Amino acid sequence: METQDAIEKADVLIEAMGWIRRFRDKTTVIKVGGSVMEQPEALHHLLVDIVFMESVGMRPIVVHGGGAAISRAMTEAKIEARFIQGRRYTDSATLAIVEKVLAGEINERIAGKIEEFGGRSMPLNFVGETNNNVLYGEPLEIAGDDGKPLDLGHVGKVTKVDRDTLDNLCYAGQVPVIPSMCETESGQRLNVNADTAATAVAQAVGAEKLVFLSDVNGVRLDKDDPDSLVHSLTAPQAQELIANGSIASGMIPKVEACLETLRRGVKKVHIIDGRVRHSLLLEIFTNLGVGTELIAEPV
Ligand SMILES: Nc1ncnc2c1ncn2[C@@H]1O[C@H](COP(=O)(O)OP(=O)(O)O)[C@@H](O)[C@H]1O
Numbered sequence: 560m561e562t563q564d565a566i567e568k569a570d571v572l573i574e575a576m577g578w579i580r581r582f583r584d585k586t587t588v589i590k591v592g593g594s595v596m597e598q599p600e601a602l603h604h605l606l607v608d609i610v611f612m613e614s615v616g617m618r619p620i621v622v623h624g625g626g627a628a629i630s631r632a633m634t635e636a637k638i639e640a641r642f643i644q645g646r647r648y649t650d651s652a653t654l655a656i657v658e659k660v661l662a663g664e665i666n667e668r669i670a671g672k673i674e675e676f677g678g679r680s681m682p683l684n685f686v687g688e689t690n691n692n693v694l695y696g697e698p699l700e701i702a703g704d705d706g707k708p709l710d711l712g713h714v715g716k717v718t719k720v721d722r723d724t725l726d727n728l729c730y731a732g733q734v735p736v737i738p739s740m741c742e743t744e745s746g747q748r749l750n751v752n753a754d755t756a757a758t759a760v761a762q763a764v765g766a767e768k769l770v771f772l773s774d775v776n777g778v779r780l781d782k783d784d785p786d787s788l789v790h791s792l793t794a795p796q797a798q799e800l801i802a803n804g805s806i807a808s809g810m811i812p813k814v815e816a817c818l819e820t821l822r823r824g825v826k827k828v829h830i831i832d833g834r835v836r837h838s839l840l841l842e843i844f845t846n847l848g849v850g851t852e853l854i855a856e857p858v
């Protein structure tokens with residue numbers, strides 16, 4: 560029986576070989592949502608998966624949010640969190656919290672854990688003595704229903720990514736870990752929605768794949784019903800679900816980010832459940848089709 564078990568394990572390795580070959584030296588951008596980071600066990604398994612990917616010659620890049628932790632820190636500081644079209648209104652006091660919690664604590668924690676699990680990583684933030692920032696941008700301008708610009712405070716969008724630094728780190732076998740903030744040309748720091756930050760990184764490095772890890776099993780027709788999961792979604796279908804309100808709250812910037820990424824040529828975009836053990840490896844190494852795959856047009 561033991562030999563049988565060992566043979567089955569060897570079969571699994573052989574099955575993975577084709578996928579490993581396919582993705583070797585190709586970049587996968589992994590966006591880790593704040594909700595996944597709230598669950599230490601889920602985060603542990605996810606980071607081990609990322610170390611595995613790097614060990615077999617893939618090039619993972621992590622972009623992370625931390626919405627839940629930011630909101631918690633705001634409550635402690637007695638600041639009320641307010642969202643406008645899925646973006647956090649960011650005044651100066653909120654920005655200071657975002658910088659400390661997201662670019663500081665969470666970013667360093669993820670990078671530290673990757674190292675703890677046997678990988679090598681580089682936290683890319685501007686907190687501390689050296690500025691390792693790779694995301695540059697400008698204030699985000701969005702309009703309300705009346706067409707007038709909305710005041711979001713210090714919220715930005717990424718317009719430039721330091722691709723050379725990311726390429727060099729990946730080449731050297733280090734996993735870049737990027738918080739969702741950017742700096743303007745004049746050095747002003749801005750809070751960026753993590754889904755859109757991940758999109759900008761995926762486009763800049765010409766990623767083969769962009770995977771969003773969230774706390775739901777994917778895009779659902781009814782957001783409260785896990786059985787209404789949509790396995791494959793085309794761009795027009797996704798737009799329809801946003802327009803009719805089926806896709807709401809934090810799922811809006813995520814799906815919009817997916818659509819933008821497809822328009823810019825990244826081949827595959829997936830939204831999967833980061834709470835499921837090894838969901839990332841299942842997504843990459845099997846045909847099981849976990850979560851929702853977004854595609855530009857039906858094949
Ligand atoms: N149609 C939908 N399908 C799935 N989730 C949805 C949908 N509409 C809204 N949501 C909400 O979007 C959330 C995911 O977005 P968000 O909280 O920003 O996640 P993350 O922090 O992982 O980026 C889900 O937890 C769910 O409550």
Ligand SMILES: CC(=O)N[C@@H](CCC(=O)OP(=O)(O)O)C(=O)O
Binds near residue numbers: 627645661752
């Ligand atoms: C402008 C804006 O909304 N920024 C986000 C950045 C963090 C984020 O996006 O975190 P999740 O991935 O966990 O949602 C925020 O302040 O919550």
